[in-house]
Amino acid sequence: MTTPNNSPRKSIGKKLAAVLVASTVLGVGIAGFEAATGSVAQAEAVRVETPAAAPSFADIIEKVSPAVVSVRVKTNIQPASDMQFNFNGQDLDQLPPPLQKFFRDFGPRFGNPDGFDNRRSQRPQRARPVAQGSGFFISEDGYLVTNNHVVDNGTEFTVVMDDGTELNANLIGTDPRTDLALLKVEEARKFTYVAFADDQKVRVGDWVVAVGNPFGLGGTVTAGIVSAMGRDIGAGPYDDFIQIDAAVNHGNSGGPTFNLNGEVVGINTAIFSPSGGNVGIAFAVPASVAKNVIDELMNDGSVERGWLGVAIQPVTTDIAESLGLDKTDGALVADPQKDAPAAQAGIRAGDIIVAVNGKDIKGPRELAREIANFDPGTSVDVKILRRGKEQTISVKLGELPTDQTAEAPQVTPDQQSETALADYGLTVAPAEDGAGVVVTDVNPDSPAADAGIRAGDKVVEVNNEAVASAGDVEKELKAVTDSGRKAALMLLERDDTSRFVAIPTERG
Helix, strand or coil: CCCCCCCHHHHHHHHHHHHHHHHHHCCCHHHHHHHHCCCCCCCCCCCCCCCCCCCCCHHHHHHHHHHEEEEEEEEECCCCCCCCCCCCHHHHHCCCHHHHHHHHHHHHHHCECCCCECCHHHCCCCEEEEEEEEEEECCCCCEEEECHHHHCCCCEEEEECCCCCEEEEEEEEEECCCCEEEEECCCCCCCCCCCECCHHHCCCCCEEEEEECHHHCCCEEEEEEEEEEEECCCCCCCCCEEEECCCCCCCCCCCEEECCCCCEEEEEEEECCCCCCCCCCEEEEEHHHHHHHHHHHHHHCCCCCEECCEEEEECCHHHHHHCCCCCCCCEEEEEECCCCHHHHHCCCCCCEEEEECCEECCCHHHHHHHHHCCCCCCEEEEEEEECCEEEEEEEECEECCCCCCCCCCCCCECHHHCEEEHHHCEEEEEECCCCCEEEEEECCCCHHHHCCCCCCCEEEEECCEECCCHHHHHHHHHHHHHCCCCEEEEEEEECCEEEEEEEECCCC
């Protein structure tokens, strides 16, 4: 029996041949056909002939590790208890029988056998370990840098080298305001040391390497990038931290952060961590700040900073509006301290400092850092805005005192002469000294309350004009309104400090 030419088998064969021809023409070939028909095909693993270049930090670490050390600190600690047992025979008779037997049997072990006197508090104190951090050498003769909070209250200091060698160190000086400290190892050898980088060239996104002693584990290396610059974390008046995302933990304090040239761009000082461990947000003191501080500590054992003697605050958008300014640059002088350099030179409350020696001042933080860079006794040109007009005042800087207090008189409201400024949410009374008015009540739903004004505040000036009564306040507020401004500037005193607030002139 023959199969017809149009049989199903021949038809399928012709179709199959057509598919093979088409596959070959299209460049798919047998493999494509097998894939199309569901057959298993042999495939090669993906391979990149030219791998992507990833940075290796091994060469850097090999060079800098001998300069990085662990810092161990000991201090004199009072005994946990100063209890003294001065039991005589009569005292023992008053105790329950079991306690009488206990003190008779074991009393001598607590002190002298006659009076059962525990004299642990009279034993000589012994230095005990209380802190551990990191540090690094900055000179071949043994100077090394760490954090102030690592060595604070310490009496004995030991540095542990990369090879495990332990050496004693002496404290040369500290600067709590920047949390830096300088130690010195007296040893007849040349130490491997590292140099500070030019942190002005550091950019967000640059690779960095942190080396330190986390959790007392010894030399540990972590890598990351610069996450941000100029961070203010509220640690002090000179905050200007570099933020990095390299893993930094407890014990890394005082250790260096290196760039890819093996130069120190920052000193690890703080971390942000809700849990207490690394979350990728660490802060380092910039090399430029550290270098200046360390140089002074090396030469003098302490840091001297220039001092203007003013309480300052930012120029907020509302304050700028109240003064008719189109930008918020500068530092607003809230209170020039009496007999301080600024007051003696003629700087007044309400002045806005916009430049020092030609360098623009963006805000209070920049002003504090700029003034601190000068030595006491240096004369600087301070450019100010006063009533919208620029002028330059020469100020001879003083020395920053350890404790600073603003001087402002304590006042008591005159309850018998209260006057209402209800439209502004304020009730005020003349101050007893005749300078300013005292706020006796604030409507909690008023713009005055939103601005932070509270009962007990003393209003000294409105729109840079002194006020002594509610009428003076009304007059100055009206003048601001008539000028077209939407907010008025008030100078307030509270708890011996002064500050400016902007209060809307649109009556509620």
